[in-house]
Amino acid sequence: MFQKMIVIIISTILVNNFVLAKFLGICPFLGVSRKTETALGMGMAVIFVMTLATAITWLLQVFILNRFHIEYMQTIAFILVIAALVQLVEMVIQKTSPLLYQALGIYLPLITTNCAVLGVAVLTIQNEYTFIETLVYSVGASIGFTLALILFAGIRERLSLADIPESLEGTAIALVTAGLLSLAFLGFAGLVK
DSSP states (O other): OHHHHHHHHHIIIIITOTTTTSOOSHHHHHHSOSSHHHHHHHHHHHHHHHHHHHHHHHHHIIIIITTTTOGGGHHHHHHHHHHHHHHHHHHHHHHHOHHHHHHHGGGTGGGGGOHHHHHHHHHHHHTTOOHHHHHHHHHHHHHHHHHHHHHHHHHHHHHHTSOOOGGGTTHHHHHHHHHHHHHHHGGGGGGOO
8 A cells, every 4th residue: 555655656746747747737837937936836826726626526526426426517516626725725825925926826716727636636536546545646746746837947047047049038948948847757757657
């Protein structure tokens, strides 16, 4: 059991990173990665929402949707849970850190439509994980998302000081950098079978 948890953690953080390997959650990845402070704030919000949403949606699936044979309502039910949690996070950040709230801007409410959050919730059901495995998977996935976001933000901060050809400035260099970061994470592919 413990070995399986370690494999799930390593897999979701490094090998099957939701941003760099599965390409889910690209909108906040590109939009909030200009500064590491903002990236860290978004990462913490995603860790909270993804972990709690996945736990709640697993319970919802097992104890309500499956029991009453209304599995077809999964997507709608999961999105409602995620939206409610994002609203909670948004209110907390607005009260506790107005600067972070302003820096995250439109990307904070967009966690609701972040396909990585919904993807983790759905994949835990498809993989038939237990509740503990679901928690480990969601924590690992959200840490992997945050790691990718912070690394990318750090690289982008350094690139802002570099002499970049005019044709590569802005979005072009960001996409090239994201591709190179994704290739770098492919080096972890042999860690998990």
